[in-house]
Amino acid sequence: MTVHEKFLALGTHYGKVYLLDVQGNITQKFDVSPVKINQISLDESGEHMGVCSEDGKVQVFGLYSAEEFHETFDCPIKIVAVHPQFVRSHFKQFVTGGKKLLLYERGWMNRWKPSVLHEGEGNIRNIKWRGHLIAWANNMGVKILDMISKQRITNVPRDDISLRPDMYPCSLCWKDNLTLIIGWGNSVKICSVKERHASEMRDLPNRYVEIVFQFDTEFYVSGLAPLCDQLVILSYVKEISEKTEVECCARPRLDIVQPLPESCEEISSDALTVRGFQENECRDYHLEYSEGESLFYIISPRDVVVAKERDQDDHIDWLLEKKKYEEALMAAEISQKTIKKHKILDIGLAYINHLMEKGEYDLAARKCQKILGKNTELWEFEVYKFKEIGQLKAISRYLPRRDPVLKPLIYEMVLHEFLESDYEGFATLIKEWPGDLYNNTIIVQAVVDHLKKDPQNRTLLRTLAELYTYDQRYGRALEIYLTLRHKDVFQLIHKHNLFSSIRDKIVLLMDFDSEKAVDMLLDNEDKISIDRVVEELENRPELQHVYLHKLFKRDHHKGQRYHEKQISLYAEYDRPNLLPFLRDSTHCPLEKALEICQQRNFVEETVYLLSRMGNSRSALKMIMEELQDVDKAIEFAKEQDDGELWEDLILYSIDKPPFITGLLNNIGTHVDPILLIHRIKEGMEIPNLRDSLVKILQDYNLQILLREGCKKILVADSLSLLKKMHRTQMKGVLVDEENICESCLSPILPSDASKAFSVVVFHCRHMFHRECLPVSNTVSSVQFCNICSAKHRGPGSAVLEMKK
Secondary structure (H helix, E strand, O other), X not given: OEEXXXXXXXXXXXXXXXXXXXXXXXXXXXXXXXXXXXXXXEOOOOOEEEEEEOOOEEEEEEOOOOOEEEEEOOOOOOEXXXXXXXXXXXXXXXXXXXXXXXXXXXXXXXXXXXXXXXXXXXXXXXXXXXXXEEEEEOOOEEEEEEOOOOEEEEXXXXXXXXOOOOXXXXXXXXXXXXXXXXXXXXEEEEEEEEXXXXXXXXXXXXXXXXXXXXXXXXXXXXXXXXXXXXXEEEEEOEXXXXXOOOEEEOOOEEEEEEEXXXXXXXXXXXXXXXXXXXXXXXXXXXXXXXXOOOEEEEEOOOOEEEEEOOOHHHHHHHHHHOOOHHHHHHHXXXXXXXXXXXXXXXXXXXXXXXXXXXXXXXXXXXXXXXXXXXXXXXXXXXXXXXXXXXXXXXXXXXXXXXXXXXXXXXXXXXXHHHHHHOHHHHHHXXXXXXXXXXXXXXXXXXXXXXHHHOOOOHHHXXXXXXXXXXXXXXXXXXXXXXXXXXXXXXXXXXXHOOHXXXXXXXXXXXHXXXXXXXXXXXXXXXXXXXXXXXXXXXXXXXXXXXXXXXXXXXXXXXXXXXXXXXXXXXXXXXXXXXHHHHHHOOOOOHHHHHHHHHHOOOHHHHHHHHHHOOOHHHHHHHHHHHHOOHHHHHHHHHHHOOHHHHHHHHHHHOOOHHHHHHHHHHOOOOOOHHHHHHHOOOOOOOOOHHHHHHHHHHHXXXXXXXXXXXXXXXXXXXXXXXXXXXXXXHOOOOOOOOOEOOOOOOEOOOOOOOOOOEEEEEOOOOEEEOOOOOOOOOOOOOOOOHHXXXXXXXXXXOEEEEEO
């Protein structure tokens, strides 16, 4: 058999030649000979064919033309090869092989002229013609002939001469125009044809052959073909039968090997099942290949096996067969532009089904997102499949929510599934899913029905509130949130402006979170007035106090009408803040406040109120009698800065030694300590008297030092400023045409500079003509600027006089 990229040519033992398409269908038939066809050769165009048979006939003819050559030899012709460019007129050549290697060339008047290229080394059993090189094999080895120079350029002897060349024929294959692959017995050689350097020529051919790879195989070579940088080898295999222990023929093998300089690496190996392989010999197998499509044809007496490179489709087939769906899906995605047989979606659906069969429902649901994409029909189909096996929950998390959106029925079906068995899961879906995915009314009714069975279920109540929110029934949602004391209640009010709905729910809001409630109410006074809030909280004074206290902190004047009420509220619920309130409030009725504080015996607050009302002596008395705190009394006296108050304090303390000590320690800077010391009774024992007196002397000494220091600083500053003033007054003053007399308002300088003139310039920069300056009534010779004196700037100053 010979292979062309467009068709196959097959010769039989009955002398017939069939042309087949690449699918193996017969397209043409030729009756060439009554006996076996030995060889078929095609040119590169596929338009001319050469055939030789066992009865010595050789035919070369055109498949699509009347061109034909016939010759009959007196011996079997085993081989024929037409020139690769036979279609061209000046390459009408072919060679035959029997006892001799004959070259036939068409010459003058279309006569064919034979010439002997080689003879004398036994039968020629294989010929391969590529470009200008002919390679042939005889009993002795392989030769290569250069048709340009008509010189034989190499002889590659066969390695194992013990093998019969007719039983173990040589396999030849041109990988390209300069690379020949030779397989004979169990030996493989790869030869490269190279140009000889001009300096090495002498009488040698201009080309030579170098064996670049050589290795032995485990079995006998029946055929060879290149596959990129690897080799495809068809091997004839013999093995020892386990039953009879006799050597017998095994199935042929097709191996892919990687040539190495002195060995090879096996990439893959396949045993081929062909009919009658038990009776076949090495010579019964042949390997042909189609360069364009990487197809390999294994020919045996009864079968032709087609082998091709595995593509990504084959790889995916194998992965699917092994149930490696994820790897198959990944391979399909990587090669989606080159695969022809498979679709990513089909593989993905098969993967989902496989996962569901294995019970990996969550993984199957997760893969739906990637595999189903935006195909709503497939999504809905898969959801129903999950429903049939009771696994709607598994797919719920992965259902699309935007682009695409499924039918509302799908989402409702999933929600009902959760509502029946998992309230928390149901609540999660309601929170995560947009409200427009399903019919809100249907779901609300379903939740209400379930609440009839379990009215206190907080999860269902919270979910119902969210559903009401989606449905814009904010009032109902607010009631539920308040009942549940849910943290989202304030967010709901703000987001949907529900202030009109909470006018009668202020107490509930305050009970839930008074801090947030008060902040919200104060931030939205325009929507809920202060009066309304106070009115609502009338029966809850503790909450009323919280609200009014924060209001007062924000603005002392806004709630001024409630300041009287706040006195009682502070006294009842928040005494620590009562005194600050009394101090900051300007609208608080003092008499009412004093009454409340006296009733409750709040001394500090009463003292403050008495002092504020002008009754400082009663306030001081209360401090001394009620609190008995001399430091506080002294502090109070300091604040009031009233001599009579100090006198009362001294009188009250004079018979109390601890009070005297306190006064001695603190009175020094406000009252003369001698006044106190003179009043101390003779012989009274006063604690820490010495230390107190020392402190008084130290304070006095410090006062003297401070005064002296201040005096020095004052004198130094006065002197510095005097010098600065003197320097300033000594400076000259610019007088030019732009300056005017402040009296007559005419230019200060005369237009005729040659005339005598007199100008008076004061340090304040006011200028006068001498004759315009008013006459001074004072005896002093010092003159002052009338303008500055009139403005009470003080005596401004001496004068600079300019004369000419």
